[in-house]
Amino acid sequence: MTLKKPMTWQSIQAEVLRRISEREWRAGDLIPGEVELADEFGCARATVNRALRQLAEAGLLDRRRKGGTRVTLHPVRKATLDIPITRLEVEQRGAQHSYKLLSSEIAVPPQDLQIEMDLQPDREILHLIALHLADNQPFMYEDRWVNSDTIPEVLDIDFTVENANEWLVQNALLTNGNISFFAANANWEVAEALNIEPGSAIFTILRKTWRAKKSITWVRLCYAPGFQMDTQI
Amino acid sequence: MTLKKPMTWQSIQAEVLRRISEREWRAGDLIPGEVELADEFGCARATVNRALRQLAEAGLLDRRRKGGTRVTLHPVRKATLDIPITRLEVEQRGAQHSYKLLSSEIAVPPQDLQIEMDLQPDREILHLIALHLADNQPFMYEDRWVNSDTIPEVLDIDFTVENANEWLVQNALLTNGNISFFAANANWEVAEALNIEPGSAIFTILRKTWRAKKSITWVRLCYAPGFQMDTQI
DNA sequence: GAGTGGTCTAGACCACTGT
DNA sequence: CAGTGGTCTAGACCACTCC
Numbered sequence A, B: 001m002t003l004k005k006p007m008t009w010q011s012i013q014a015e016v017l018r019r020i021s022e023r024e025w026r027a028g029d030l031i032p033g034e035v036e037l038a039d040e041f042g043c044a045r046a047t048v049n050r051a052l053r054q055l056a057e058a059g060l061l062d063r064r065r066k067g068g069t070r071v072t073l074h075p076v077r078k079a080t081l082d083i084p085i086t087r088l089e090v091e092q093r094g095a096q097h098s099y100k101l102l103s104s105e106i107a108v109p110p111q112d113l114q115i116e117m118d119l120q121p122d123r124e125i126l127h128l129i130a131l132h133l134a135d136n137q138p139f140m141y142e143d144r145w146v147n148s149d150t151i152p153e154v155l156d157i158d159f160t161v162e163n164a165n166e167w168l169v170q171n172a173l174l175t176n177g178n179i180s181f182f183a184a185n186a187n188w189e190v191a192e193a194l195n196i197e198p199g200s201a202i203f204t205i206l207r208k209t210w211r212a213k214k215s216i217t218w219v220r221l222c223y224a225p226g227f228q229m230d231t232q233i
Numbered sequence C: 001g002a003g004t005g006g007t008c009t010a011g012a013c014c015a016c017t018g019t
Numbered sequence D: 001c002a003g004t005g006g007t008c009t010a011g012a013c014c015a016c017t018c019c
Helices: A009-021 A034-041 A045-057 A086-092 A111-116 A152-156 A164-171 A188-194 B009-021 B034-041 B045-057 B086-092 B111-116 B152-156 B164-171 B188-194
Strands: A061-064 A068-071 A077-083 A097-107 A125-134 A137-146 A176-185 A201-211 A214-223 A229-232 B061-064 B068-071 B077-083 B097-107 B125-134 B137-146 B176-185 B201-211 B214-223 B229-232
Touching (some): A009 A034, A077 A229, A086 A137, A176 B176, B137 B188
Antiparallel strands (some): A176 B229, B125 B137, B137 B214, B176 B201
């Protein structure tokens, strides 16, 4: 009698990974087509497709119509990192989150920012500077410009009680954005806010977000020394 | 006559996103089931499933068998970042990559690392220190331990010519790993290698990788000032 | 033009979990 | 235990692209 193994897309994926890691299929090789594999594994083509599609998204396979599927030559590892709202980020570390607005004004942003946010010349928008604390210790310094043309409601919010980070996530769904991470030596302003020595290495995140080509916000997050961002491959 | 609109999973996804962003479905709300949506959109349930599954993976929906699908209360944005091999990273910046091995030894790693890599006590493994250059300017300092128990072949490689980063990616397929990012002030050693002032803020990546519970490598990458890592949301 | 992956359909069964 | 999402199937047509 034959044993009917359940063929799931996960098991197919695992088998494909095994063949790659054990060099049965080498980097650059053309692997069999979906029909052939479905036949070999005794399953539907859709199941093979699901398994291979996900590996392609992960960067391990290159797929092309008519061209077939190849094992990626230089696998580019993709790590997914979570960008939680800051309050949850603090609470996840087992600390109590609090928030303090340091300054709020309506002003004309610097020229380079006007361009990046695609503003009319000399257009005044909302500028917030705030401090996030974990167990009353400075955790992160936030320097934010909000495009009040895109999100007019923002002008009615009292950001001494609401926290801009959280309010925007809940009220200004974004369609796209870009993020940069880098290290910077603390300038005087940041050092004073975080209560550290000027010059300390600061993990910094620069984030710009849009909703359908209209800029929402530009924000620079300066994390207190000791902060680290973790992720899995 | 009726116009037959092509219903793709992308178009369904877009419509769902619209309903969320325009508050037709609010954070925490239970949205209609797959069957109902398939009926509404006039497509197969599998198509709705594909659209919603991907939104769930992106963190915008919470799905549970029997419990139905809800709009995530605190959407956790997920950014995917590429971890290319360093040579490509340099070349992508339009520079010429080169590589210099600073030191290579067989040694017992520090105690904490022995535990993290799950080594037998006082087991000697390979320790490499190298410098990556972009157009002959220091780009990144690499401090790496390789578990020669997991990857014995590594002992036969001449890392003065081969670059460990690249060799491992091609020859030691990993199953999982974790990565940490943080900022650190350059110590004397790193400062000298990168030819910068001690104390400069250094963007640092710590990466540990495994193949099926066996550690492959532990590596600390220290990027020269000015480096930044970018990604899209 | 032909072959490959990309997607859709209609139906089915299964697995988890809330009530 | 019943309802929901998770997955598989067999078949079909389409879109891209290499030859």
